[in-house]
Amino acid sequence: MSTTRQDLLQAFDALLQPARFKDYGPNGLQVEGRLPIQKIVSGVTASRALIEAAIEARADAIFVHHGLFWRGQDGCVTGWMKQRLALLLAHDINLFAYHLPLDAHPQWGNNAQLGLQLGLQASARFGEQDLGFMGARADGSSFASASALAVHVENVLKRSVVQVGKAQGAIENIAWCSGGAQGYFESAIAAGADAFITGEISEPQAHYAREMGVAFIACGHHASERYGAPAVASQVAAQFGLDHQFIDIDNPA
Incomplete structure (x- = not known):
């Protein structure tokens, strides 16, 4: 089974209602990838390690709590930002990120x-x-x-x-x-x-x-914060009959 990028975005937005929140960065589709989506990888943070693991898992989309873009960043695509974006763009992977809306959802957050x-x-x-x-x-x-x-x-x-x-x-x-x-x-x-x-x-x-x-x-x-992303991604993946895999990149912080 597969769905489109836009249908997936609409499903995440309908569930998490990002317009209700005043947040520290953009919620929703942060990096546009390929149009058809068959597999979602979820994780806590859009780190390079998670992106590399998603590539290995042949994911079409990544769903995270901590995305790439935050208020106050200087906007330069250098260093770690360049490395992460280069991987996403080279492999045509969509990145969806929801911060406060994912914290707040009364059942799956x-x-x-x-x-x-x-x-x-x-x-x-x-x-x-x-x-x-x-x-x-x-x-x-x-x-x-x-x-x-x-x-x-x-x-x-x-x-x-x-x-x-x-x-x-x-x-x-x-x-x-x-x-x-x-x-x-x-x-x-x-x-x-x-x-x-x-x-x-x-x-x-x-x-x-x-x-x-x-x-x-x-x-x-x-x-x-290891539990909200896989819970939401699992629900939305089931809605469309997509494959879903949670990948936990260990972090001592």
Whole structure:
């Protein structure tokens, strides 16, 4: 089975509704490739390693969370940008990228899928553009402590985490927002969270966690965003009867 580039773009846009978001770069088709599409490769970031793996997998399109173009870039096609674009253009591969729309989708997005992996059920949204999710364990239980929650996150995501704040007491209300969402911590506190899970931590959040008695857990930017892209790409591929393959390029950040 195959579809066209335009039909695929319309399907991604219909699902993720990028026009709803004020974002840091263009969402949608970032690099135009061949018209007929039979196979999609999904991944977190449009790195050279992912592009090379997609070429090896004979993909017609790549679907990612982190694309090539961001607000504030100087626009010069040199260095790493030239290398990545040269590969895409030489092999006529389409690149689709969705940033905040992929974070926010209530079922297939990064935050929804991260919650599913961690056994969390969202009951509310918070923060700028309602990107943050708030909820509790899907089975109705609580974590005995922030340390117990941190161990659970480590076991599920298979990587070490950084935990700061709230050493004692049960954890019931959990907020989470994938990637570099440390700036959402204060909104999570205001929303009543006992703990906040995101990808990264910056210097101020350690102090906020200790002073406000709310646990902050940083589990890795890449590790927290491995689930949305394959979930969305899989849904859209199934809609058209296309082949889909998720390729995870390891990243310690």
